[in-house]
Amino acid sequence: MSERKLRVLSIAHTAVSRSAGRLRYHPFKSYADLDVHLVVPQRFRQFGRTLEADPGDDEGITVHVLPIILDSAGPMTWYLHIYPGLSKLISALKPDVIHLWEEPWSAVASQACLLKKHAALVLEVDQNILKRLPPPFEFMRRKVLQHCDHILSRSSDATAVIRANGYTGPVSPIGYGVDQETFHPVEASEPRIVGAPLALGYVGRLVEEKGIQDALDAMVRMGHPAMLHIIGEGPYEPAIRSQIDRLGLGERVSIRGWDKPAAVADFMRGLDALLLLTHTTPAVKEQFGRVIIEAQNCGTPVIGADSGAIPDVVGEGGWIIPQHDPAALAELVDRLAEDRAEIDTKRKLAMENVQARFTYGAIAEQLATAWKAAYIARDIKRGAI
Structure with a gap:
């Protein structure tokens, strides 16, 4: 590779917010060998909300806030959006690498593939269930994967999906990062009360496949009564409340709606363990579980089900139990109540897990390594080096 900076154009609808998806790009201000440009939508609709992009004056990268079309249409939701101004931007920048934090069957991935010219193409994938897509998305996925030079994969299941769809090139793992300014441990203002019930918690959507019903069933089996505190909203909330009433758990379970990240971090710090008991279904398999690393960096270990990426993300910073197994959860909690x-x-292992694998610095290094490898491999193919 020459002495000039490697120019990378990263495209990511998830980076509209400076306080969320854009955080992982900030470490690039210390990379003297990279010239990183980030494309984000001017306005984006997701999960019923309209998000306006934060200004593009981030330190260390150049942010291009561009209008999109087809930001939400039909069953494919946000995967149909494209950038009308992308061709002009690529012609002006002449990037060495184009990176997409988008699935290969998204319209913007096909758009970038058509416009990339001599740039190496790097994709970041989460989809971890192999399913046949409706036309023309199956064709789009295979075409993009044929022209891709490197894949960044969130899990071994996601890697299996792209392999099954014809991708034969190099794959590197990549995680999500933690906002360490928000999610971090603090010194306890007062020691935990000896003999107090264990405090368990859940943060996330209230949907059936998240397995909250298993936690409630486990609570009536426990010899050492624990408390369960829930933050979240969703269509399964009435069923959860009905189960709480039916099992007589009203004094041991609390539910409250979504809150600001700082309040969620405070909530997590007050727990003995966070629960993520996802059920694998034909349509659902846990792709990562970002709440795992947020809790772990607060010093809170995680009890997770053996669904999708949960065991790998939890690592040594918690415990893994079978799905659909309230008895196993009850047995584990009773054991922990007797051996705190x-x-x-x-707690210590949880924080070490995040520091080793899931800081924004670690994620930036994973991105940079893949970008450089893709560029070198593309130049070798072209006979440029």
């Missing part, structure tokens, strides 16, 4: 030193050990 095990929780303290897992």
Whole structure:
């Protein structure tokens, strides 16, 4: 590779917010060998909300806030959007690498593939269930994968999906990062009360496949009564409340709606363990579980089900139990109630897990390594080096 900076154009609808998806790009201000440009939508609709892009004056990268069309249409939701101004931008920048934080069957991935010219193409994938897509998305996915030079994969299941769809090139793992300014441990203002019930928690959508019903069933089996605190909203909330009433758990379970990230971090710090008991279904398999690393960086270990990426993300910073198994959860919680030193050990391992794998610095390094490898491989193919 020459002495000039490697110019990378990254396209990511998830980076509209400076306080969320854009955070992982900020470490590039210390990379003297990279010239990173980021394309985000001017306005984006997702999960019923309209998001306006934050200004593009981030330090260390150049942010291009561009209008999009087809931001939400039909069952494919936001995967149909494209950037009318992308061709002009690519012609002006002449990037060495184009990176998409988008699935290969998205319209913007096909758009970038058509416009990339001699740039290496890097994709970042999450989809971890192999399913046949309706026309023309199956064709779009295979075409994009044929022209891709490197894949960044969120899990081994996601890697299996792209392999099954014909991709034969190099794959590197990539995680999500933690906002360490928000999610971090603090010194307890007062020690935990000896003999107090364990505090378990859940943060996320209230939907059936998240397995909250298993936690409630486990609570009536426990020999050491625990408390369960829930933050979230969703269509399964009435069923959860009905189950709480039916099992007589009204004094041991609390539910409150979504809150600001700082309040969620405070909530997590007050728990002995966070729960993520996702059920794998034909349509759902946990792709990552960002709440796992947020809780772990607060010093809270995680009890997770063996669904999708959960065991790998939890690592040594928690415990894994079978799906659909309230008895196993009850047995584990009773054991922890009798040996709280095990929780303290897992707290330390949880924080070490994040520091080793899921800081924004670690994610930036994973991105940079893949970009450089793709560029070198593309130049070798072209006979340029």
